[in-house]
Amino acid sequence: MDWWLLFEITVAGIGTGGLYALTGLAFVLIYKATKVVNIAIGEMLMISAYIFFALSAGMGLPIWLAIPGALLVSGAFGALVERSIIRPMLGEAPISSFMVTVGLASILVGLVELIWTADQQRLPEFLPNKHIQIGQAFISPKIFYGFWIAVLLIGGVLLLFRFWRGGVALQATASDQAAAYSVGINVPRVFALSWVAAATIAGVAGIVVGSIGGISSVMGVFGLSVLVVVIFGGLDSVLGALVGGVIVGVIESLTGFYIGGEYKLLATFSLLVLILLVRPYGLFGKHDIERL
Amino acid sequence: MRIGSAKQSYAADAALFDSRTQQAWLVLLMLALVAFPFLAGEYWLYLACLVAINIVSTMGLNILTGYTGLVSLGQAAFMGLGAYTVAILQARLGTPMLVNLLAAGVVAMVAGVLVGLPSLRVKGLYLAIATIAAGVITHFIFGHFSQLTGGSSGITVAPAQVFGIDLDSSFRLYWVIVPLTGLMLVGAANLFRTRIGRAFIAIRDRDISAAVLGIPLLPYKLLSFAIASFYAGVAGGLFAYFFRAVTPESFPLLMSIFFLAAVIVGGMGSVLGSVLGAVFMTMVPEVLKLIVSALPAALVGENATLVLSPVRTIVFGLMIVLFLIFEPHGLAEIWRRTRRLFHLWPFRT
Amino acid sequence: MPGPAPVPAIVPAPVASSAPLLQVEGLTLAFGGVRALNGVSFAVQPGTITSVIGPNGAGKTTVFNTLSGFYTPAAGRITFEGRDLAGLAPPKRAALGLARSFQNIALFRGMTVLDNIKLGRHCHLKSGPLAALFYTPAARREEESLRQEIEEKIIDFLEIDHIRKAPVSALSYGLQKRVELARALAMRPKLLLLDEPVAGMNREETEDMARFILEVRREWGVTVLMVEHDMGMVMDLSDHVVVLNFGQVIAQGLPADVQANPEVVKAYLGSGNVEALRARFQAARTKAH
Numbered sequence: 049m050d051w052w053l054l055f056e057i058t059v060a061g062i063g064t065g066g067l068y069a070l071t072g073l074a075f076v077l078i079y080k081a082t083k084v085v086n087i088a089i090g091e092m093l094m095i096s097a098y099i100f101f102a103l104s105a106g107m108g109l110p111i112w113l114a115i116p117g118a119l120l121v122s123g124a125f126g127a128l129v130e131r132s133i134i135r136p137m138l139g140e141a142p143i144s145s146f147m148v149t150v151g152l153a154s155i156l157v158g159l160v161e162l163i164w165t166a167d168q169q170r171l172p173e174f175l176p177n178k179h180i181q182i183g184q185a186f187i188s189p190k191i192f193y194g195f196w197i198a199v200l201l202i203g204g205v206l207l208l209f210r211f212w213r214g215g216v217a218l219q220a221t222a223s224d225q226a227a228a229y230s231v232g233i234n235v236p237r238v239f240a241l242s243w244v245a246a247a248t249i250a251g252v253a254g255i256v257v258g259s260i261g262g263i264s265s266v267m268g269v270f271g272l273s274v275l276v277v278v279i280f281g282g283l284d285s286v287l288g289a290l291v292g293g294v295i296v297g298v299i300e301s302l303t304g305f306y307i308g309g310e311y312k313l314l315a316t317f318s319l320l321v322l323i324l325l326v327r328p329y330g331l332f333g334k335h336d337i338e339r340l
Numbered sequence: 341m342r343i344g345s346a347k348q349s350y351a352a353d354a355a356l357f358d359s360r361t362q363q364a365w366l367v368l369l370m371l372a373l374v375a376f377p378f379l380a381g382e383y384w385l386y387l388a389c390l391v392a393i394n395i396v397s398t399m400g401l402n403i404l405t406g407y408t409g410l411v412s413l414g415q416a417a418f419m420g421l422g423a424y425t426v427a428i429l430q431a432r433l434g435t436p437m438l439v440n441l442l443a444a445g446v447v448a449m450v451a452g453v454l455v456g457l458p459s460l461r462v463k464g465l466y467l468a469i470a471t472i473a474a475g476v477i478t479h480f481i482f483g484h485f486s487q488l489t490g491g492s493s494g495i496t497v498a499p500a501q502v503f504g505i506d507l508d509s510s511f512r513l514y515w516v517i518v519p520l521t522g523l524m525l526v527g528a529a530n531l532f533r534t535r536i537g538r539a540f541i542a543i544r545d546r547d548i549s550a551a552v553l554g555i556p557l558l559p560y561k562l563l564s565f566a567i568a569s570f571y572a573g574v575a576g577g578l579f580a581y582f583f584r585a586v587t588p589e590s591f592p593l594l595m596s597i598f599f600l601a602a603v604i605v606g607g608m609g610s611v612l613g614s615v616l617g618a619v620f621m622t623m624v625p626e627v628l629k630l631i632v633s634a635l636p637a638a639l640v641g642e643n644a645t646l647v648l649s650p651v652r653t654i655v656f657g658l659m660i661v662l663f664l665i666f667e668p669h670g671l672a673e674i675w676r677r678t679r680r681l682f683h684l685w686p687f688r689t
Numbered sequence: 690m691p692g693p694a695p696v697p698a699i700v701p702a703p704v705a706s707s708a709p710l711l712q713v714e715g716l717t718l719a720f721g722g723v724r725a726l727n728g729v730s731f732a733v734q735p736g737t738i739t740s741v742i743g744p745n746g747a748g749k750t751t752v753f754n755t756l757s758g759f760y761t762p763a764a765g766r767i768t769f770e771g772r773d774l775a776g777l778a779p780p781k782r783a784a785l786g787l788a789r790s791f792q793n794i795a796l797f798r799g800m801t802v803l804d805n806i807k808l809g810r811h812c813h814l815k816s817g818p819l820a821a822l823f824y825t826p827a828a829r830r831e832e833e834s835l836r837q838e839i840e841e842k843i844i845d846f847l848e849i850d851h852i853r854k855a856p857v858s859a860l861s862y863g864l865q866k867r868v869e870l871a872r873a874l875a876m877r878p879k880l881l882l883l884d885e886p887v888a889g890m891n892r893e894e895t896e897d898m899a900r901f902i903l904e905v906r907r908e909w910g911v912t913v914l915m916v917e918h919d920m921g922m923v924m925d926l927s928d929h930v931v932v933l934n935f936g937q938v939i940a941q942g943l944p945a946d947v948q949a950n951p952e953v954v955k956a957y958l959g960s961g962n963v964e965a966l967r968a969r970f971q972a973a974r975t976k977a978h
């Protein structure tokens with residue numbers, strides 16, 4: 049048993065897991081604030097990666113301009129989606145807003161294919177290139193740095209929720225919009241902000257994921273694994289997204305190496321079925337008690 | 341204007357087509373359906389068969405999602421199971437067409453129950469995500485159990501045989517597909533005349549009330565799943581006989597989204613909606629093809645067909661979003677409004 | 690807020706002349722740290738109208754939810770027609786003859802009045818999915834006789850024939866409550882649990898509903914257990930009244946007796962001792978300075 053190899057694979061998994069967790073964070077932000085299950089989170093990640101591609105490779109902007117530019121555009125895009133598609137669904141059944149995000153995902157995939165074709169593209173390099181060495185294990189630098197970016201952002205959001213009253217406002221609008229309105233919370237602004245924040249975070253994840261594996265119109269499949277992550281961790285738990293992300297990342301990595309690459313998605317979804325059987329609301333999720 | 345439509349017996353009130361004019365239109369429709377294959381060209385016959393298959397699957401999904409309120413993104417997976425069942429039975433056992441189709445429905449139905457069992461422990465959205473898992477798992481099965489499923493190259497299906505006639509053209513398949521579709525539509529309509537269908541709607545609207553009234557929730561949700569998957573399986577079987585080949589890539593997640601879109605666009609919780617939605621969603625790519633080929637080359641670039649696929653994807657998504665925002669009750673509601681207009685004319689409302 | 694007063698010893702359950710239809714003994718239920726029900730005991734005699742009253746938060750709807758089977762009591766027993774209901778899920782209790790209406794209307798908004806009522810009969814109907822799909826003659830006959838019975842017995846009786854094809858979402862509040870009653874009647878219940886049947890109704894609607902409840906008891910022989918705040922209705926209709934406060938039964942008996950019971954008055958109106966109240970106020974004010 050090559051322990052260093054196992055360590056290497058596991059660490060790689062943790063690294064990818066960090067990115068899953070980051071995307072999961074974007075998802076959880078939207079769910080916490082608006083109770084919308086955004087199945088298009090993978091596609092939002094994809095569109096941000098493509099915007100970065102357009103700015104840096106297409107328009108030739110330097111990296112230090114392209115990244116913030118892409119994040120800004122992503123945030124604006126999030127606001128646009130919220131205003132045009134999600135806001136009209138306020139008050140409808142949660143199934144409706146979920147299906148609207150299904151439609152959104154389809155639109156985004158089509159847009160990407162239309163403008164940039166379905167072929168895979170490579171993003172310009174901006175992360176350091178040297179492999180990180182821990183003992184006898186080598187870790188891909190992109191995954192390494194990507195992981196720490198993810199951890200930083202997640203930690204930041206956790207702290208923000210802990211110490212900022214906006215976090216409470218967020219939860220208030222999610223649980224009862226009318227009540228939140230009546231205590232003076234600007235509900236539409238909270239909604240818009242949460243989508244902007246989520247889109248920006250998804251943008252960070254998109255740029256990092258894109259630099260690791262290239263970008264293509266099927267990048268949104270990443271979002272499917274993220275779904276498993278948030279169900280595992282609980283739809284409204286930031287901490288759960290982190291823990292779930294790391295666990296899913298490790299399982300995928302181990303499966304991919306020891307059993308075979310095609311089995312990765314299968315393993316993830318088998319895990320999903322297991323979770324649904326054993327702990328449907330996730331490790332840290334809250335089960336809303338319905339008043340009869 | 342609609343007058344004199346008072347009923348004189350409860351049976352008359354409960355009939356599916358309850359007015360003289362409706363029955364007249366029905367007869368006309370039947371005549372049109374019978375005359376159609378003799379008048380239409382190959383292309384339109386092809387479309388008609390495709391529309392009919394899509395109607396069956398959409399109706400199944402509507403029972404599950406529209407009437408019972410359980411969102412499923414796995415309809416394509418169950419169709420795939422049905423298609424492969426037909427393909428394997430046809431190749432290995434040579435059993436008759438109707439037997440194969442029945443088997444396809446049953447296999448898909450069993451799979452539907454298996455998927456439903458773990459997923460129904462929680463509320464609807466978790467179910468939707470679990471149905472995506474079903475798609476991933478079935479895709480894996482189709483690709484990897486090569487001795488049975490032919491692996492990634494799939495199986496080619498010999499034409500169905502009915503009374504010794506090879507059903508190898510759209511014209512011939514039409515005479516099996518369309519009546520079968522009609523039967524399944526009537527079955528669904530019947531379902532909602534009885535307590536089973538009512539129970540489904542109750543579960544969708546307020547499941548706690550349903551439980552208090554004596555409807556055990558899990559068994560009925562599983563039943564809804566079973567029926568919807570049966571319809572998907574039969575549709576998949578027809579798919580196999582129609583396209584004469586099945587591969588693991590024939591039933592992607594996008595196809596499940598297509599059927600969900602058809603349910604939404606047509607009208608959730610409506611038999612007519614299922615028909616309208618399927619027709620609309622099948623015809624939209626065809627109309628798109630016509631539009632794209634008619635546009636000047638300068639607009640779309642050299643290869644028009646390259647533009648077609650992404651535009652189709654965009655339009656799918658756009659249909660779902662627009663109908664959900666502006667007409668959540670779908671085409672069926674537009675139809676109903678138009679009918680009311682005619683019923684009340686010359687009065688306004 | 691003062692905690693629950695010690696239960697006075699003089700709260701006997703009425704002596705049963707015949708076997709009670711429903712017997713509740715020592716029901717105890719807690720939500721986290723809150724004791725919602727604390728040893729609730731009462732009995733409902735067949736053919737009577739029993740009311741459960743008490744201030745808000747006393748636990749009345751909680752009792753109903755426990756009877757329906759949504760909550761499992763930590764202690765205590767519910768016996769219906771001599772049969773222990775422990776472990777029976779709500780659908781099974783419905784099949785035994787326990788019908789219930791809800792405080793906030795729980796009609797199915799996607800259906801007409803007629804379909805809502807037909808749903809009430811669900812557990813007594815027999816047709817299965819295959820019979821339904823093919824609409825076999827047996828299924829057809831079942832549907833038609835159901836329709837006939839509902840029309841003649843329920844719709845006529847509750848005077849809702851003019852709205853039977855209307856979607857329930859289009860009806861007024863009072864009519865919706867009546868449709869809920871109709872649906873509960875379609876269950877052929879032995880015991881009808883009514884949770885605030887006249888809440889939010891005007892005088893005329895309340896009188897209509899009271900009339901219907903009395904006729905239900907007389908014509909159908911249904912036993913009624915209701916939670917209600919309208920004291921006029923409670924006192925006029927009930928054969929037996931149970932008073933809850935802080936999850937405990939503080940009084941039960943004939944309406945007139947309960948009305949005069951000082952504990953009941955205290956629970957609703959406070960002790961009425963103005964001097965004590967003033968003294969408490971002063972003490973609080975001096976403490977604040």
